[in-house]
Amino acid sequence: MSEPLHRRALLRSALQAGLVAGAAALLPRPLAAAPLAKVKADGRLRVGVYADNRPWSWTEGGVLRGIDVDLGKALARALGVEPQVVEFFAGDDLGADLRNVVWRGGLLGFQPCDVMLHVPFDRQLMIENDQVAIVAPYTREGFGLVCGPEGGDCEAPPVQFRGKRIAAETATLSDAYLLGSFGGVLRSNVRHFQSGYAAMAAVGTGTADVAMGTRAQVEAALHDFPAAGLKRRKGPIPALPSPGWDVAMAVKDNSRTLGDALETIVGELVAKGAMASIFATYGVEWHAALAG
Amino acid sequence: MKGTLRRSLAGLATSALASAALVAAVPALADGPTSADIAASATNTSAVLTNGMGPWGQRYSTLTQVNTSTVKNLVPAFASSLGGEKQRGQESQPIVYDGTIYVTGSYSRLFAFDARTGEKKWEYNARLPDGIMPCCDVVNRGAAIHGDKIIFATLDAHLIALNRHTGKVIWNKAIADYQAGYSATAAPMIVKDMVIYGNSGGEFGIVGSVQARDVNTGELIWERPTIEGHVGTLRGQPNGMTGKLNATWTGDLWKTGGGATWLGGTYDPESNLIFMGTGNPGPWNSHLRPGDNLYTSSTLAIDADTGVIKWHFQTTPHDGWDFDGVNEFIPFDATVGGKPMKLGAKADRNGYFFVLDRTNGKFVSASKFVMQTTWANGFNPKTGRPNYNDDNRPGAPVGAEKGKVVFSSPSFLGGKNWMPMAYSQQTGLFYFPSNDWGMDIWNEPIAYKKGAAYLGAGFTIKPIAEDHIGALRAMDPTTGKIVWEYKNKAPLWGGVLTTAGGLVFTGTPEGYLKAFDAKTGQELWKFQTGSGVVGSPVTWQQDGEQYVAVMSGWGGAVPLWGGEVAKTFKEISQGGSLWVFKLPKN
Numbered sequence: 003m004s005e006p007l008h009r010r011a012l013l014r015s016a017l018q019a020g021l022v023a024g025a026a027a028l029l030p031r032p033l034a035a036a037p038l039a040k041v042k043a044d045g046r047l048r049v050g051v052y053a054d055n056r057p058w059s060w061t062e063g064g065v066l067r068g069i070d071v072d073l074g075k076a077l078a079r080a081l082g083v084e085p086q087v088v089e090f091f092a093g094d095d096l097g098a099d100l101r102n103v104v105w106r107g108g109l110l111g112f113q114p115c116d117v118m119l120h121v122p123f124d125r126q127l128m129i130e131n132d133q134v135a136i137v138a139p140y141t142r143e144g145f146g147l148v149c150g151p152e153g154g155d156c157e158a159p160p161v162q163f164r165g166k167r168i169a170a171e172t173a174t175l176s177d178a179y180l181l182g183s184f185g186g187v188l189r190s191n192v193r194h195f196q197s198g199y200a201a202m203a204a205v206g207t208g209t210a211d212v213a214m215g216t217r218a219q220v221e222a223a224l225h226d227f228p229a230a231g232l233k234r235r236k237g238p239i240p241a242l243p244s245p246g247w248d249v250a251m252a253v254k255d256n257s258r259t260l261g262d263a264l265e266t267i268v269g270e271l272v273a274k275g276a277m278a279s280i281f282a283t284y285g286v287e288w289h290a291a292l293a294g
Numbered sequence: 295m296k297g298t299l300r301r302s303l304a305g306l307a308t309s310a311l312a313s314a315a316l317v318a319a320v321p322a323l324a325d326g327p328t329s330a331d332i333a334a335s336a337t338n339t340s341a342v343l344t345n346g347m348g349p350w351g352q353r354y355s356t357l358t359q360v361n362t363s364t365v366k367n368l369v370p371a372f373a374s375s376l377g378g379e380k381q382r383g384q385e386s387q388p389i390v391y392d393g394t395i396y397v398t399g400s401y402s403r404l405f406a407f408d409a410r411t412g413e414k415k416w417e418y419n420a421r422l423p424d425g426i427m428p429c430c431d432v433v434n435r436g437a438a439i440h441g442d443k444i445i446f447a448t449l450d451a452h453l454i455a456l457n458r459h460t461g462k463v464i465w466n467k468a469i470a471d472y473q474a475g476y477s478a479t480a481a482p483m484i485v486k487d488m489v490i491y492g493n494s495g496g497e498f499g500i501v502g503s504v505q506a507r508d509v510n511t512g513e514l515i516w517e518r519p520t521i522e523g524h525v526g527t528l529r530g531q532p533n534g535m536t537g538k539l540n541a542t543w544t545g546d547l548w549k550t551g552g553g554a555t556w557l558g559g560t561y562d563p564e565s566n567l568i569f570m571g572t573g574n575p576g577p578w579n580s581h582l583r584p585g586d587n588l589y590t591s592s593t594l595a596i597d598a599d600t601g602v603i604k605w606h607f608q609t610t611p612h613d614g615w616d617f618d619g620v621n622e623f624i625p626f627d628a629t630v631g632g633k634p635m636k637l638g639a640k641a642d643r644n645g646y647f648f649v650l651d652r653t654n655g656k657f658v659s660a661s662k663f664v665m666q667t668t669w670a671n672g673f674n675p676k677t678g679r680p681n682y683n684d685d686n687r688p689g690a691p692v693g694a695e696k697g698k699v700v701f702s703s704p705s706f707l708g709g710k711n712w713m714p715m716a717y718s719q720q721t722g723l724f725y726f727p728s729n730d731w732g733m734d735i736w737n738e739p740i741a742y743k744k745g746a747a748y749l750g751a752g753f754t755i756k757p758i759a760e761d762h763i764g765a766l767r768a769m770d771p772t773t774g775k776i777v778w779e780y781k782n783k784a785p786l787w788g789g790v791l792t793t794a795g796g797l798v799f800t801g802t803p804e805g806y807l808k809a810f811d812a813k814t815g816q817e818l819w820k821f822q823t824g825s826g827v828v829g830s831p832v833t834w835q836q837d838g839e840q841y842v843a844v845m846s847g848w849g850g851a852v853p854l855w856g857g858e859v860a861k862t863f864k865e866i867s868q869g870g871s872l873w874v875f876k877l878p879k880n
Contacts, residue, residue, distance in 0.1 A: 007553065028608075052744055053425075092744035093427050099744075102427045109432050110401070110449070111424035120472040120745035129740065154326075172499045172550045173577045175740060175747035181547075181582040182690060190545040190581070196474075196499060197747070208557065216746055243739040245667050 006278020021135045037257035041116055049074035050103040050115035053089040054113065056199035057222035059286040065102070069218070071121040072280045073140065078119070080267040088115065096127055104252050105133040116253065116260060123248035123293055134252040137261040138268045138276065139291035143265075144246030145176060146220030147235040148202060153211040158162045161187055169193050169201035169210035175244055176214040183241060185226075206230045214239070216245075218286045244272055248291035301627045322604045326441040327391065329509075331564040337695060341717055342390040342832045346714065347482035350625045351560040353716035353791050359840035360877060361536050361795030365819045368875045371841065372412030373823075376405060376870035380432075384870055385470020385712070387436040387481065387789060387830035389444070390843070396458070397845060397872050398481075402448035406461060407872060409836060412603070416461035420448040420753030422536070426472055429850045435558075436481030436830075438489065440509050445489055447478035452513060453491060462836040465512040469493065475500055480558035483568075485598045488515055490568055500571050502553035504596060505750060508859055516601030520553040520572045522588050526601050533601060551583075552576040553590040556619040557712055562638075565653060567604060568596045569638065571620035578751040579697070581690035581738045587612055591619035591699045593640055593648075605655030611679060614687045615669055615735060616706035616751070617644040624724075625652050626717050628772055639771050641726045641731050643708030644680075645808045646673065646760035649771050661774030663710075665730045665758060687749070691739035693815045696752070703732035705755045707851065714830055716790040716798070721812050723768045723777055725798045727786035731859065732758045735826025756858050763862060766790070766800055767816060771815065778815030780808075784862040785852050791842075799842065801827020803852070806842025807844050807873065811867040825869025 039045055051059035051070040059068040070114065071087050078085030093099050100118065108116040121127070123139040149156035153166060161184045170177040172194045180192045195201040198215035201221060204212045206227030213223070224232055253261040271277040272290070281288040327335070327343050335341065336348025339357050347353050360368060376384070382400040389396040394415065395407045402420035407413065428449055437446040444458040451470040456463055469491060471475030476495040483490040488506040502520035507513060518526040522537025542552060552575045559570035574584060575590035591610040594603050608616045623640045630637070638652035645667040649658040657678030669687070670680035678748045689698025709731065715726035734754045741750020757763050764782030769775070788801035797818070798810045803826035809819040826848025847870040855864065 043397075055744060058745070089425075091425060091427055092476075093745070094649070095750070096742045096745075098427065098429070108424060108427050110422045110426050110428075112427070115425075121561050122742045122745065122747075124742065166823075171589050173743070175749065178577070178579065178582060178749045181545075186544075186582075186584075192545050194499075194546055194550050239692065243691065246744075247747065249745065 006147050024205065025053060036259045037116070037254065038259035038263050041081060041083060041260060044083070046086050046111070047081055047117065048075075048086045048088065048115045049077065050088055050118040051218055052120055054089050054122070054197055056197065057218055057286055058090060069281055069284055069286060072283065074119060075277065076271060077264060077267055080270065092276065096122070096175045097131055100131045100134050100252055105254050110260055114254075116257070117264060118252045119254065119267040120248050121252040123153050123250035123291065133168060133255050135255050135258055136250050136252050139248040139250040139267040139293045140265065140268050141249050141281070142246055142289040142291050143249050145242055146215045146217040146243070147214050147239060147241055148220045149209070149233045149235070150205040151209060151213050151231045152235070153205070157237050159240065160184065161213050164188055164191060165194055166191060166211040167209070169195055169204045169213040171195050171201050173199040174198065174215070179242060180214060194279070221286045222284055248293050251293070295538070306366045307822040324605055327439055329440065329484060329487050332440065340837045341392075342388060342834050343439055345438065345483065345558070346560060346622070347388055347563040347565055347832060349485075349615050351555065351622055351714065352624055352626065352719070353714060353789065354719055354832070355791070355793045357793055357810050357833055357840045358795045359835070360793065360797065360833070362797060362811050362818060364877055365795070365797055367811070367877050368819055368821070368842065369822070369878060371386055371874045371876045373874070374412040374414060374872045376403065376847070381847060381868040381870040383431045383433040383828055384845040384847030385433040385435045385828050385850055386845050387659055388832050388843045388845070388872065389437050390832065390834050391439055394458070395872065396437050396439065396444050396711045396875070398437050398446050399870060400432045400434065400849065401849065402432070404437060404444065404446050404456060404461070406458070412872075412874065420450075420452070420454065422448065422450050423472070426450055426477070428477060428490035430854060431849045433479050433850055435479055438482040438484050440484045441488075443509065445482050445509070447480060447482060447491065449477050451476040451481070451493070453478070453482065453489060455509075455512060460675040467507065467512040469505060470495070478595065480556060483558055483561060484509060485561050485568065488598070490559065490561070490598075492558050492570060494554050494556030496860065499550040499576070500554060501549070501551060504555055504559075504568070506598070506601060519553040520555060520594065521591050523548040523550050528600055534602060537588050542588045547583050549628060550576060551587060551590060555620065557622065560622055560624060561598065562625050562652060566598045568598050569623040569625070569652070569653070570594050570596060571623065571640070573620050574616050574618040577617070578747050579690060579749055580612055580687065585657045590655065591617060591651070592812055593619065593623045595652070597674055606737060607648070607650055607655045607657065607678065608778045609612070609640070609646065609648060610644045613786065614805055615644075615702050615709065617642070617704075620709060620712070622714050624715065624717055628722065628870065630772055631659065632741070637771070639717070641710045641724070643704065643710065644669070644745050645704045645709035647724070647769055647771070647774065659774050662767070663726070663769060663776065664704050666732065668701060668703045668732070672739055684810045688735050688737050691737050694739050699734050699736040702735050702822060703758055704729070705731045705733035706735070706753060707731070707755065707855070711851070712789055713828070716792040717814055718792040720794050720796065722770065722772070723772055723791055723812065725766065725768050725790045725812070727788065727790060727800055728765050728767050729763050729785045730757070730759050731755055731763050731785070754857060755855050762861065764802070766810070767864065768798075768812070780810060780815050780817065785859065787828040787850050787852055791831040791833060793833060797829045800832065801829065801844055801846070803828070803866055804867065805846070807833070809833060821875070823869075823871065823873050825871070826863070826866045833870055839876050844873055846873055
């Protein structure tokens with residue numbers, strides 16, 4: 003964690019410069035062109051969110067909604083500018099997303115965003131993507147398991163799900179856990195879905211018995227399928243390779259003024275309880291980031 | 295060698311006669327090449343009618359005006375720019391017909407140039423949704439011509455047929471959903487008034503397939519998924535399952551098994567078989583998907599009329615190195631052990647050169663063509679399966695620890711990647727652009743995709759020789775021996791052309807189009823095109839003169855990978871031009 007702390011210290015010092023730039027148009031050009039000042043001058047914050055990432059961001063009936071969408075709007079409002087929240091399709095890895103959405107833009111005309119949401123606050127990612135600053139961790143994600151009426155004892159050791167219809171999103175950590183753990187005994191029972199929420203919804207609609215995904219996906223399903231008799235596993239999932247991760251946002255490496263302003267706003271949203279209410283709209287409990 | 299290898303042109307000659315008769319009988323189709331003309335195009339020296347210069351894709355021309363003696367005099371006739379700011383990898387092969395050169399460009403563009411003056415006749419820019427985020431580069435590998443149409447595929451997974459005189463759209467069909475990660479970069483193929491096309495896409499969750507569409511309307515005729523368990527269609531009706539459900543896949547992993555057909559294929563008119571290579575299986579970590587994972591990393595022979603798989607050969611069963619198996623399968627005839635045989639050859643990403651009986655897919659030989667193959671020690675001639683080096687399979691992650699790191703050669707970019715090889719009917723040799731490089735590869739317990747923890751694989755690509763990565767190699771397919779090689783500092787990424795003038799042409803990232811003596815490998819000529827050459831050269835005769843053309847414009851998958859490999863090409867500038875050469879008049 004020494005690397006992220008170092009970055010955050012840098013941001014602090016950059017913040018002071020940024021605030022001055024925002025306050026006084028009389029400053030020399032390089033400072034006046036600082037990204038925070040530019041966002042304010044444009045009167046618009048362009049926020050990138052993942053497509054098909056329910057409950058964080060997804061399109062329903064032509065409307066883009068979700069936790070990240072509402073957070074993006076709240077960030078813009080706090081800066082006193084108009085929100086422009088846009089969705090993008092995930093690339094093969096986070097490096098591709100940061101390149102397409104934050105520092106370069108898409109090769110086919112997708113304009114870079116001022117900030118991209120839902121970026122893991124991960125040291126290795128920061129080292130590998132030095133064109134961006136990963137800032138303002140705003141919640142913590144982890145893994146969860148949900149069982150339907152035919153799912154049996156949801157607290158049982160996972161090997162006992164053998165023979166059940168087990169749902170997971172293709173190629174996620176949940177998928178790898180189910181396919182690879184316990185000598186692979188669950189492998190032939192795993193049913194693959196294109197999104198974590200779709201895996202949860204399969205249990206909600208009775209086409210699967212158990213689903214594993216992220217905590218937010220589990221809670222959103224419990225919220226969205228109140229009559230389905232879903233149970234959530236309360237105990238830990240044994241031998242998971244990941245303890246969970248903080249979810250943050252990314253700005254261009256030279257946009258630290260904006261990054262620090264966003265950190266301040268996230269702190270305020272948390273303190274006022276506004277962050278938790280955004281999450282609650284979608285049935286998801288807000289958890290503080292460990293690094294926050 | 296000449297004694298053991300006898301060429302047969304009889305089949306092609308018969309097709310050519312048949313096509314002449316057809317054209318005479320149906321004058322209404324006179325506006326442009328018919329399917330019969332295309333099937334017979336390997337011997338048509340006045341045009342370049344298909345990707346691969348004939349349905350077999352041999353990239354061989356019988357022209358001899360430019361030859362080992364005269365090639366030193368070859369000079370540019372003209373160069374035509376693709377213009378604009380869209381200068382990225384130009385992997386296209388020109389199509390030449392009736393005084394026009396058709397080339398596709400990066401960003402899904404198609405251009406028609408006057409074949410005598412180089413003046414642009416028209417240009418078509420596909421309107422692409424700005425939300426597409428291509429994984430690699432925005433390349434396109436060429437067009438197909440038929441009648442009044444020129445047809446190409448776009449990055450948003452559409453096939454578009456344009457009027458070849460005007461560039462106006464005749465039909466435009468979505469062949470897959472780009473929002474689900476599908477894309478399209480290969481050159482289409484015309485077989486019996488059908489457009490044959492594969493698919494491509496990101497690493498996760500897609501399933502390979504081959505489609506045949508009516509060339510006049512773009513309507514689907516048949517579709518054949520490449521992964522066992524999926525059901526094909528013929529004229530809207532189910533047409534049998536690919537393979538046998540759960541024979542080589544566990545659970546429902548076959549539903550997202552991979553096997554993309556991203557490079558397109560070749561066609562043998564005599565047996566009516568389409569040969570199509572398939573990509574790697576998913577997920578990355580091979581320990582999670584025990585079994586051969588059919589039909590990934592394979593060559594499929596598909597009946598052109600029905601889309602039914604007639605045979606398959608898997609070059610990397612249970613692929614754990616992302617070798618992929620899309621490389622082109624090129625039919626050729628030769629005498630092996632005194633017996634004339636109908637064969638086909640494939641230089642695979644996995645570093646082995648395969649010769650198969652093209653009538654039944656039976657294994658004939660597999661010969662190592664790169665410096666090192668760490669994953670296997672040859673192939674068992676009885677079973678046609680690799681002798682695996684089990685220690686060289688990347689390990690499964692244990693808890694939060696990454697799996698065992700192994701050094702693997704070739705790297706996942708392959709002993710040979712997409713760049714097509716050529717076969718000379720004159721020398722009986724195959725010429726292919728290969729690369730000597732390796733990688734450290736491991737399975738990551740935790741990577742991130744779409745903002746969440748995913749399965750991942752880690753790679754570091756590195757050179758394995760002091761003096762080169764690229765190597766143009768000449769292989770005798772009857773002995774498996776490398777006859778000569780030309781070493782190149784940067785990785786080779788462009789296609790090959792060979793001619794009866796005793797020549798082999800290929801381009802280099804350093805910007806040269808080069809000509810070599812087909813027998814000895816001696817470099818006889820080179821020309822600097824101003825940017826890296828990753829396209830495929832062609833030749834044809836026009837007004838009594840032999841022309842050679844190639845696209846110039848650096849890009850493709852190689853520049854995406856940094857490290858030691860990047861040092862070999864960091865000074866190369868981008869571009870986008872068609873270069874055309876001929877001998878001086880006197």
